Amino acid sequence: HHPVLSFYIYFSSQPHHSISVSHSKYIKTFASSLPCVLLNSISAHMGRLNPILVWSLCLSLCLFLCPTSAQLKTNFYANVCPNVENIVKNVVTQKFQQTFVTVPATIRLFFHDCFVQGCDASVLVASTGNNKAEKDHPDNLSLAGDGFDTVIKAKAAVDAVPQCKNKVSCADILALATRDVIVLSGGPSYAVELGRLDGLSSSSKNVDGNLPKPTFNLNQLNSMFAAHGLSQADMVALSAAHTVGFSHCDRFSNRIYSFSAGNPVDPSLNKTYATQLQQMCPKNVDPDIAINMDPNTPRTFDNVYFKNLELGQGLFTSDQVLFTDARSQPTVKTWAKDNAAFQQAFITAMTKLGRVGVKTGSKGNIRSDCSVLN
Numbered sequence: 001h002h003p004v005l006s007f008y009i010y011f012s013s014q015p016h017h018s019i020s021v022s023h024s025k026y027i028k029t030f031a032s033s034l035p036c037v038l039l040n041s042i043s044a045h046m047g048r049l050n051p052i053l054v055w056s057l058c059l060s061l062c063l064f065l066c067p068t069s070a071q072l073k074t075n076f077y078a079n080v081c082p083n084v085e086n087i088v089k090n091v092v093t094q095k096f097q098q099t100f101v102t103v104p105a106t107i108r109l110f111f112h113d114c115f116v117q118g119c120d121a122s123v124l125v126a127s128t129g130n131n132k133a134e135k136d137h138p139d140n141l142s143l144a145g146d147g148f149d150t151v152i153k154a155k156a157a158v159d160a161v162p163q164c165k166n167k168v169s170c171a172d173i174l175a176l177a178t179r180d181v182i183v184l185s186g187g188p189s190y191a192v193e194l195g196r197l198d199g200l201s202s203s204s205k206n207v208d209g210n211l212p213k214p215t216f217n218l219n220q221l222n223s224m225f226a227a228h229g230l231s232q233a234d235m236v237a238l239s240a241a242h243t244v245g246f247s248h249c250d251r252f253s254n255r256i257y258s259f260s261a262g263n264p265v266d267p268s269l270n271k272t273y274a275t276q277l278q279q280m281c282p283k284n285v286d287p288d289i290a291i292n293m294d295p296n297t298p299r300t301f302d303n304v305y306f307k308n309l310e311l312g313q314g315l316f317t318s319d320q321v322l323f324t325d326a327r328s329q330p331t332v333k334t335w336a337k338d339n340a341a342f343q344q345a346f347i348t349a350m351t352k353l354g355r356v357g358v359k360t361g362s363k364g365n366i367r368s369d370c371s372v373l374n
Contacts (some may be wrong), residue, residue: 072193072358076172081164085192088173091154092180095146100299103181104245105147110178111238111353112140113171115228116210118357120199120364121170124151126371127204137207142248148371150177155370170370171196175354182350185244187301188343193354197364200373214251214316218325221318228356234349236322236331240342242315243305245293249281252315257283268320270312277315293319303343306336 077084095102113123116134123140127133134140135148154173159165172194183189212224218232225235255266256277265274273295280291292298293315294305305319309332314320322328335342365374 071360072195072355074191074193076194077164077168080167081158081161083161084158084164084168084172085176087157087161087164088154088176089180091157092150092177093184095150095153096181096184099146100185101144101146101246102150103185103299103301104241105144106150106174106177106181107241108245109143109147109151110174111241112143112211113174114353114356115224116207117199117201118359119171119175119196119354120357120359121151121174121196121367121370122199122202122206124148124170124174124370125199125202125373131202132204133202134204134207135202137204139207139211142251150181151370159368166366166368169196169198169364169366171198171359171364173370179350182301185299185301188347190347190350193351195358195360197359197361198367198370198374199359199364202373212318214247214318215254216318216321218321218328221321228353230349230352230356232328233331233345234352236328236335237342237345237349238353239319239322240303240305240335240346241301242293242319243297243303244299244301246290246298247293247315248287248290249285250287252277252317253281253283255317256281266317266320268312268314268324273311273313291315303335303339306332306342310336 092102092106109123110119112134113119113121116123123134123143125133125135127136135143151170151174154177155168155170158168158173172192175192175194175196179190179192210224212221216224221235221239222232225231225238230238255269256274257264259266265271269277276295277291281289294308295313296308297304308314309320309323312320314323323332335345367374
């Protein structure tokens with residue numbers, strides 16, 4: 001018997017067969033890492049049994065053991081709200097024309113949503129007298145209001161169409177809006193999988209320890225992303241969204257003033273860049289002051305982010321470590337030279353991110369107001 005997992009199959013002389021499964025939660029966890037086709041091997045040990053019984057057994061095991069993923073699909077709303085993508089795109093475009101902050105604000109909102117309780121729009125929920133919601137956790141207080149406003153306006157536009165009213169989830173609208181701002185800023189277009197439901201809860205305590213910090217090293221980044229089924233390559237690709245990002249000075253001030261006793265300035269920082277950062281973010285600066293994370297092409301979604309890392313111009317420790325750590329440096333170098341390769345990797349990573357913790361069935365619903373639980 002496996003020390004954690006064991007299941008017993010009893011074959012009696014009676015015309016029935018019973019399966020007793022112990023430690024089911026461990027089995028499900030274990031099975032999620034195994035292809036279901038491995039169950040076919042069971043039949044190799046049951047040659048004397050009725051083939052129909054064998055395959056029935058295999059099917060039963062597969063239904064129990066094999067991980068089921070929500071059935072997201074790009075044409076999910078084809079019948080109930082066929083024009084949803086254009087409706088959202090029009091709203092996002094108008095918002096983008098009003099302020100470029102719409103781009104980083106929406107991307108970051110999507111990421112912060114998916115990494116806490118999955119992509120279920122729980123980050124949009126407002127706190128109430130008896131519940132402190134995700135958005136009011138300290139790690140989310142810097143989420144720009146333009147991201148929330150984009151989703152709220154897009155939701156209103158969708159629901160203004162009688163056919164679409166209360167048919168499209170806030171989670172899907174956020175996913176679509178994120179794709180749209182990426183395209184508007186010069187990034188790649190991609191098909192967005194749809195069919196998410198909105199989460200039934202939102203709690204500040206669920207945010208604790210679930211979002212990457214600017215000080216993270218590669219091991220910490222890889223561990224956090226792996227918990228959501230994302231590889232190191234996915235993590236590096238998603239980090240490049242910082243190409244259109246901005247940050248408040250206090251998020252990186254340690255790198256330019258108090259890195260270590262012997263080195264007040266992080267030695268991995270380009271010296272000229274460090275001086276520029278000190279000028280833009282003097283000590284005791286207004287905490288609301290924000291600067292671009294990409295000092296060269298801050299309003300274009302491109303691979304210059306990786307070129308900046310090669311020059312020591314990564315704003316966060318968690319950015320620059322992608323180049324200084326030998327394990328991820330080859331990826332940075334490749335994408336710094338090949339924007340097309342980066343864009344394809346980014347599409348793959350965003351699609352995988354959009355599948356994280358998706359709610360379906362009784363685990364979610366469609367909110368009439370994205371900021372209020374139904």
